[in-house]
Amino acid sequence: MKKMLYLLMMSIGMLFMGSCQKDEVLDLPMDGKIKLAETSLPTGEQLSVFADKALQVGYQNLYFQVKKNGLAVKDQPLTFAPIMDMGSMAHGAPSGNLTYQSNLEAYQGFVVFTMPSGESGTWSLKVTYQGKEVEIPVDVTAAATGNTPVKTISGNDGKKYVLALVEPSKPKMGMNDLVLMVFLRENMFSFSPVEGLALGFHPEMTSMNHGSPNNVVPVSIGKGQYQGKVNFTMTGDWRLFFDLKLGENEIAKDIYLDLLF
Structure with a gap:
């Protein structure tokens, strides 16, 4: 009887310890970063x-x-x-x-x-x-070879803009979320999100000289972000072309960012 009681207490103790260990693992908000x-x-x-x-x-x-x-x-x-x-x-x-x-x-x-x-x-x-x-x-390293995720351009209005690719951060074959951010460089330390742009967009696989169907042109979702879809029909080197218009004024045409995956 004493042996059975001892084994029971040991089992409960091990279950309790396992539960605590699981809780400790779950209580790591920055785990994986x-x-x-x-x-x-x-x-x-x-x-x-x-x-x-x-x-x-x-x-x-x-x-x-x-x-x-x-x-x-x-x-x-x-x-x-x-x-x-x-x-x-x-x-x-x-x-x-x-x-x-x-x-x-x-x-x-x-x-x-x-x-x-x-x-x-x-x-x-x-x-x-x-x-x-x-x-x-x-320490900031260069983007992986074949990738151009950000570009600073001179617009037709004489202003400097920064284009940054937010998504896809992990591109895959098929349909991908596309998010672009656009900033106006007001001075060397101030960059403001640009609202109200009308974008043109198309992807090209430069090495194979073809594009892809069913892409969705990014539209403004606020705070300088423009969201759409891009369809990669195969893996490889893709060039994402963007046109930027503000009202009737064309700011830039065929500005591209590169992805290689």
């Missing part, structure tokens, strides 16, 4: 910066986690700005305001890196928290 940096803020809190993947030229989601005494901090003023230091000059890049995501216990935003780190210069993220600043160096 890459930690880019960790530093102490001037106010004493701990700041960790995460991304979905190693940073490359193009559109990237970023996550800023602030903790005090091991607990996540929210509802505090937190901003960031990407800075490229080129020695004799510096410039920024398009980025999005941070919003707190309770399921991640972190502030989420985005950045569009327009060039890689290297001999030309280095990237850092200037983070401002409760009025105090800290700069976090980050």
